[in-house]
Every structure is written in C-alpha cells, then in structure tokens.
Amino acid sequence: xxxxxxxxxxxxxxxxxxxxxxxxxxxxxxxxxxxxxxxxxxxxxxxxxxxxxxxxxxxxxxxxxxxxxxxxxxxxxxxxxxxxxxxxxxxxxxxxxxxxxxxxxxxxxxxxxxxxxxxxxxxxxxxxxxxxxxxxxxxxxxxxxxxxxxxxxxxxxxxxxxxxxxxxxxxxxxxxxxxxxxxxxxxxxxxxxxxxxxxxxxxxxxxxxxxxxxxxxxxxxxxxxxxxxxxxxxxxxxxxxxxxxxxxxxxxxxxxxxxxxxxxxxxxxxxxxxxxxxxxxxxxxxxxxxxxxxxxxxxxxxxxxxxxxxxxxxxxxxxxxxxxxxxxxxxxxxxxxxxxxxxxxxxxxxxxxxxxxxxxxxxxxxxxxxx
Numbered sequence: 001x002x003x004x005x006x007x008x009x010x011x012x013x014x015x016x017x018x019x020x021x022x023x024x025x026x027x028x029x030x031x032x033x034x035x036x037x038x039x040x041x042x043x044x045x046x047x048x049x050x051x052x053x054x055x056x057x058x059x060x061x062x063x064x065x066x067x068x069x070x071x072x073x074x075x076x077x078x079x080x081x082x083x084x085x086x087x088x089x090x091x092x093x094x095x096x097x098x099x100x101x102x103x104x105x106x107x108x109x110x111x112x113x114x115x116x117x118x119x120x121x122x123x124x125x126x127x128x129x130x131x132x133x134x135x136x137x138x139x140x141x142x143x144x145x146x147x148x149x150x151x152x153x154x155x156x157x158x159x160x161x162x163x164x165x166x167x168x169x170x171x172x173x174x175x176x177x178x179x180x181x182x183x184x185x186x187x188x189x190x191x192x193x194x195x196x197x198x199x200x201x202x203x204x205x206x207x208x209x210x211x212x213x214x215x216x217x218x219x220x221x222x223x224x225x226x227x228x229x230x231x232x233x234x235x236x237x238x239x240x241x242x243x244x245x246x247x248x249x250x251x252x253x254x255x256x257x258x259x260x261x262x263x264x265x266x267x268x269x270x271x272x273x274x275x276x277x278x279x280x281x282x283x284x285x286x287x288x289x290x291x292x293x294x295x296x297x298x299x300x301x302x303x304x305x306x307x308x309x310x311x312x313x314x315x316x317x318x319x320x321x322x323x324x325x326x327x328x329x330x331x332x333x334x335x336x337x338x339x340x341x342x343x344x345x346x347x348x349x350x351x352x353x354x355x356x357x358x359x360x361x362x363x364x365x366x367x368x369x370x371x
Contacts, residue, residue, distance in 0.1 A: 001031045001325040004068025006061045007039035010075045012283035014042025014306035017072040022318045024053035031325050036064040043310040075300055087111030090329050094118055097344055098244050098358040099272040113329055113346040119243045120342035131178050132312035136302040138182030141265040145234040148263045148294050156261035158233050161191025168192045172228045174249055175238035176203045179267045183236045188212050195228050225249055230257045237266035239274040243354030250275040260292035269297045334370045
C-alpha cells in the first residue's frame with residue numbers, strides 16, 4: 001500500500017502522524033511511505049531521518065495526497081486540504097466530526113473512507129488511540145492553568161501549591177477519565193487541593209484508592225458542580241462521550257458564581273467543550289475572558305509539546321496502521337472489532353451513530369461496508 005503523511009497545517013500544529021521508526025516498520029512490511037517535505041521538522045524529525053529508513057519525500061501536499069492510498073494525519077483535514085480528498089482513499093486521523101457539521105459534510109462529499117483515532121474502541125471500552133493524547137492534554141491542562149492564574153495573564157495571582165502558611169489553590173476537574181486522572185496527578189503533585197467529579201461511582205472508588213490524600217472525589221451532579229466551581233481557582237473540563245458532543249456542564253450564568261480571575265481549561269473542546277462559553281482557540285491566542293473568567297480552549301493542546309506527543313501517538317497508532325496497510329481496510333476492520341468502531345464514514349455514508357445523531361443525518365451499519 002502507498003501511505004502518505006502530509007505536513008500538518010492547522011495553526012501551530014507541529015506534530016506528525018509518523019516517526020521514522022514507524023516509517024521503517026511500514027517499509028519493512030513491504031509498503032511505500034511518502035512524507036511531505038518538512039512534515040517532521042516541528043517534532044524534531046528532518047527529512048533525512050525518513051530517507052534513511054526507506055521513505056520517500058514528496059515536494060508538496062498535493063503530491064502526497066495524490067500518490068497515496070492511505071493518508072495518516074494527526075488533526076482533521078482542514079478546508080484547504082478538502083480538495084485533495086477523493087473517493088476510495090483511506091484517511092486515518094483524529095476527526096471529531098460530531099463537533100463540526102461543515103467538516104462532516106465535506107468528508108461525506110469526498111467519498112473518502114474515514115477511520116477516526118478517537119472512536120477506535122476496545123471491548124473494555126478503552127480508547128487506545130485517544131489515550132496518549134488525553135494523557136498529554138490532561139497534564140498540560142494544569143501546566144497551562146497554573147500559568148494563566150498568574151496576575152500577569154489576568155489570573156487571580158494564586159500559586160497552585162501555595163506555600164507554608166498560605167493555602168494552596170483549588171483545582172476542580174470535571175470528569176475522572178484519562179484526561180481527568182492525568183490532570184489530577186499533576187495538580188496534586190504541585191500541591192493543589194484537587195476535587196474530581198464523575199458520574200461513575202465505580203470510577204470514583206477506584207480514584208479514591210489510587211489518588212493522594214489531597215484529592216477529593218465527589219459524585220457529579222448539577223448541585224455539586226455549582227458548589228465546587230464557586231470556590232475553584234482552576235476548572236479543568238475533562239468530559240468525554242466517545243464520538244458525540246460533550247455535555248454542557250458549566251453554563252453562562254454559572255460564571256458569575258466563580259471567583260474573578262479564575263481559569264477554565266476545557267480539554268473537551270475537540271468535542272464542542274463542556275463549558276457553554278468555550279470556543280476553540282489556538283496556541284498563538286489561547287485565552288479570552290468572559291465575566292472575569294479566563295477561558296483556555298486550545299483545540300490541539302498536545303501540539304504544544306510535539307516531540308512528546310508525536311512519539312506517544314505513533315506508539316499507539318502504528319500497530320493499527322500496519323493492520324490497515326497489510327490487510328486493506330475492509331479486512332482489517334472485519335477482523336478487528338476495535339478498528340471497526342473507528343469507521344466514521346465511507347463512500348458518502350455515515351457509519352458512526354454519534355456523528356449521525358449530532359446533525360440528524362442517516363447512519364448505516366459499518367458491517368455493511370466490510371462484509
């Protein structure tokens with residue numbers, strides 16, 4: 001199979017979908033790998049590193065897309081890339097369709113086969129290709145939140161861990177999944193007072209066993225959310241419903257209950273965000289203020305640490321990419337139920353219920369297309 005890796009062109013996105021070691025594995029399996037020139041520079045991988053393992057270098061994005069049967073990316077193709085997509089081509093990346101109707105309709109019109117990293121799901125309900133970036137984003141959420149709490153950035157002027165004789169900051173985390181637990185680890189490690197809210201009592205019991213004493217677990221409901229954000233210095237949105245829009249847990253009117261200069265970092269922004277007033281921002285202009293509350297909504301947070309993120313992502317995606325390339329996407333999905341759940345659309349038809357429901361569009365069973 002011919003596998004193409006174009007350069008990411010989303011604002012301040014420095015990751016690449018494949019590291020040289022991954023390219024070497026694909027080449028070793030008999031496939032050809034085409035890397036757009038300069039695609040790996042942001043993550044510290046020059047063209048020469050890919051050439052050394054047998055990959056070819058394409059002069060531009062158009063060539064990479066045209067000459068490839070499968071495209072591997074990090075972020076969803078943006079509008080400038082849509083004309084490059086074609087029927088019968090396999091695109092393997094993060095899409096987050098349910099948060100963007102225009103994106104969804106463009107991919108439907110292209111007829112391309114779209115396998116989404118974020119909906120590949122194991123029988124255990126683990127999302128193996130979302131997990132590494134959720135780990136990065138969760139840890140970054142506290143790192144960024146701590147920065148924007150500084151007075152220089154308009155924050156409350158609070159040090160996350162406090163000092164002897166001065167209370168630490170309070171960090172409230174909405175959701176106890178991968179993002180939430182990683183955010184909690186960093187916040188607790190910095191000495192903050194941490195509160196994690198989650199709907200699952202089973203998850204809360206688990207977190208109670210593994211998290212340190214400065215973490216408190218509370219069942220998530222409207223009353224408890226309002227009570228906790230009222231005294232929060234930093235709120236981290238860590239809610240995920242795979243493949244569908246995130247629920248709005250913090251409403252516009254709730255901001256008035258919060259302390260002026262408090263910070264919200266909504267990691268759920270890729271799925272529309274769990275805060276009503278959040279909208280996507282960039283690393284270049286990451287924050288804005290509503291009702292004296294700082295909002296951070298960078299939609300590609302792991303892109304801020306591309307070296308770490310690229311290595312972590314390829315560790316997770318490469319085994320699945322090899323299956324897709326070695327067997328062809330239909331056979332690979334037929335034989336791997338986790339990959340089958342990654343199929344969001346093909347041949348102009350939506351195959352993932354959450355995407356169809358988001359926009360009131362029809363949905364067909366993915367089994368129809370892999371039989």
